[in-house]
Amino acid sequence: MTDSCASNLNLNRQLPFDPTALHCAPVWNSHNFILRYVQTSPNLWSFVLSAPDANSYVAIGFSNNGFMVGSSAVVGWVSATDGSAQIKQYFLREQSPTQVLPDSGNLNITYSMAMSQSSRLYLAFQLLIDQPSSRLIYSVGPVGRLPSAPSYQLTEHRDKVSTALNYNTGQTSNQNPHSELRKSHGILNMLGWGVLMIIGGMVGRYCKQWDPVWFYAHVGIQSLGFTLGLSGVICGFVLEDRLSAHVSTHKGLGIFILALGCLQVMAILARPDKSSKQMCSMESIWVKKELDGMLDMELL
Numbered sequence: 001m002t003d004s005c006a007s008n009l010n011l012n013r014q015l016p017f018d019p020t021a022l023h024c025a026p027v028w029n030s031h032n033f034i035l036r037y038v039q040t041s042p043n044l045w046s047f048v049l050s051a052p053d054a055n056s057y058v059a060i061g062f063s064n065n066g067f068m069v070g071s072s073a074v075v076g077w078v079s080a081t082d083g084s085a086q087i088k089q090y091f092l093r094e095q096s097p098t099q100v101l102p103d104s105g106n107l108n109i110t111y112s113m114a115m116s117q118s119s120r121l122y123l124a125f126q127l128l129i130d131q132p133s134s135r136l137i138y139s140v141g142p143v144g145r146l147p148s149a150p151s152y153q154l155t156e157h158r159d160k161v162s163t164a165l166n167y168n169t170g171q172t173s174n175q176n177p178h179s180e181l182r183k184s185h186g187i188l189n190m191l192g193w194g195v196l197m198i199i200g201g202m203v204g205r206y207c208k209q210w211d212p213v214w215f216y217a218h219v220g221i222q223s224l225g226f227t228l229g230l231s232g233v234i235c236g237f238v239l240e241d242r243l244s245a246h247v248s249t250h251k252g253l254g255i256f257i258l259a260l261g262c263l264q265v266m267a268i269l270a271r272p273d274k275s276s277k278q279m280c281s282m283e284s285i286w287v288k289k290e291l292d293g294m295l296d297m298e299l300l
Contacts, residue, residue, distance in 0.1 A: 058077070059139045187232075
């Protein structure tokens with residue numbers, strides 16, 4: 001059975017608030033998530049989340065920045081074997097499932113209830129808060145893998161979405177936090193290290209018959225490539241900090257590529273005289289080969 005905002009909420013369970021006063025918003029169409037909410041009193045908000053009962057947990061998280069890490073979530077499920085219902089608050093301290101902590105979080109929940117009715121799972125709860133966060137995250141767990149006592153540890157979700165809800169209008173929109181920063185990180189690194197540094201190295205190796213134009217082209221292209229690559233690395237550090245991500249391998253490769261790029265630029269700044277030209281050329285070729293190899297690993 002499907003639920004929609006065109007139908008009235010009619011649960012076989014008494015709620016401590018008036019269900020007819022709830023505002024309704026379809027918040028995740030691909031999984032048919034429906035959120036109903038109302039400000040019951042100046043510092044009390046009531047919510048009912050409706051989703052298909054697929055023998056998996058469903059969750060709604062309240063986030064300050066649109067990310068799961070650092071958010072507090074209300075998670076509910078109903079056992080397919082005995083029909084028992086559970087609803088708990090979880091705090092998402094880190095991305096690892098072991099760092100998703102049950103019975104923890106920043107939500108002041110005064111009432112909570114989970115139930116299954118007509119093949120729909122309903123999570124009803126009330127929050128003691130002046131204004132709940134508009135950055136809401138929804139997730140659905142893997143089928144047949146429900147949390148259980150004594151740990152009630154969540155398995156990794158099979159799908160999730162980050163949204164922004166306007167409580168006044170009921171309009172919801174999907175959010176991709178820091179998407180522009182992600183794009184900048186990828187594009188700058190690809191153009192800087194993956195394109196311009198390589199082209200600059202090829203100019204320095206194969207275009208020496210056009211002296212002295214080749215040298216200035218070599219310096220200009222590699223300097224531009226290094227600048228873009230350095231900017232991309234800085235974007236990566238900022239992104240890592242904002243996401244609280246664990247990307248040690250990716251980060252290590254990036255730092256090593258930056259170090260090789262610094263060697264290349266140092267060789268350009270210390271322009272050799274005629275007696276050391278051959279030695280510097282060999283060093284430049286070695287650095288270029290190492291840089292190309294590490295770039296292949298990083299871009300993959």
